[in-house]
Amino acid sequence: MPLPEAGKAVPIVDSHCHLDFENFDEDRDALIARANAAGVTRMVTICTKLREEPAVRAIAEAHEGVFYAAGTHPMSVADEPMVSVEELVALADHPKFVGIGETGLDYHYTAESAAVQQESLRIHIEAARRTGLPLIIHARDADEDMARILTEEHRAGAYDCVMHCFSSGAGLAQAALELGFYLSMSGIAAFPRSAELREIFAAAPLDRILVETDAPYLAPPPHRGKRNEPAFVTRTAAKGAEVFGLDYAGFAARTSENFDRLFSKAAA
Incomplete structure (x- = not known):
């Protein structure tokens, strides 16, 4: 599926990136400008450790189309102070704070901290409930516990959620969709060996799909193995358009509509 011609950029959203990471220290403003030139009119930069929230907030404040979210990443939760519901709720007063997380479960590298990850996840869910902001979930090698906790908590009180960088199994996808949640496509979905994930x-449903980069990670082809950046969301979107049988502009429009519905505080 071809990208738009040069000079004819189509508006699209990068729903998840990490603009505060040191990989971007030397050219942060330039890469945001490159994203804008590629049609990426909005992006959500994610704070993964709450003590770094001021720096992430400053990036959002400095750029019109940049919004932010904050939480404690599951791989860091054992080494960081346990966040409170009140701390997360207080952040929601900022006009550019649009989501809770990323939070979740990661048993691939940090299975030994499963119990504290689950405690942190439930705290973030309660903050999402209280603020009405969407929960941003990271899930890796934890499908069963992830589906169970999300379902238990949703029964206790509804909340909105996106399964960021979704690369888990069909069972977790179905559980999330049944709860009314969204699945986000990252560069992984464009990798040649990701046919099962594309299925x-x-x-x-197309109205539950978002696109993201997770920059600086997971660059899609032809940039795989290099530093990812928000402009490259167009490459993942081109593959997404192919998956759903749409042209690029149609897919970009539909995923942007989905973003506006979920991240209503950042709506165009």
Whole structure:
């Protein structure tokens, strides 16, 4: 699926990136400008450790199309102070703070901290409930616990959620969709060996799909193995358009509409 011609950029959203990471220290403003030139009119930069929230907030404040979210990443939760519901709720007063997280479960590298990850996840869910802001979930090698906790908590009180950088199994995808949640496509979905993952996305309703970079990680082809950046969300979107049988502009428009519905505080 071809990208738009040069000079004819189509508006699209990068729903998840990490603009505060040191990988971007030397050219942060330039890469945001490159994203804008590629049609990326809005992006959400994610704070993964609450003590770094001021720096992430400053980036959002400095750029019109940049919004931010904050939480404690599951891989860091054992080494960081446990965040409180009240701390997360207080952040929601900022006009550019649009989501809770990323939070979740990661048993691939940090299975030994599963119990504290689950405690942190439930705290973030309660903050999402109280603020009405969407929860941003990271899930890796924890499908069963992830589906169970999300379902238990949703029964206790509804909240909105996106499964960021979704690359888990069909079972977790179905559980999330049944709760009314969203699945986000990252560069992984564009990798040649990700046919099974693309099938999971293709089986999902189009109105539950977002696109993201997770920059600086997971650059899609032809940039795989290099530093990812928000402009490259167009490459993942081109593959997403192919998956859903749309042209690029149609897919970009639909995923942007989905973003506006979920991240209503950052709506165009």
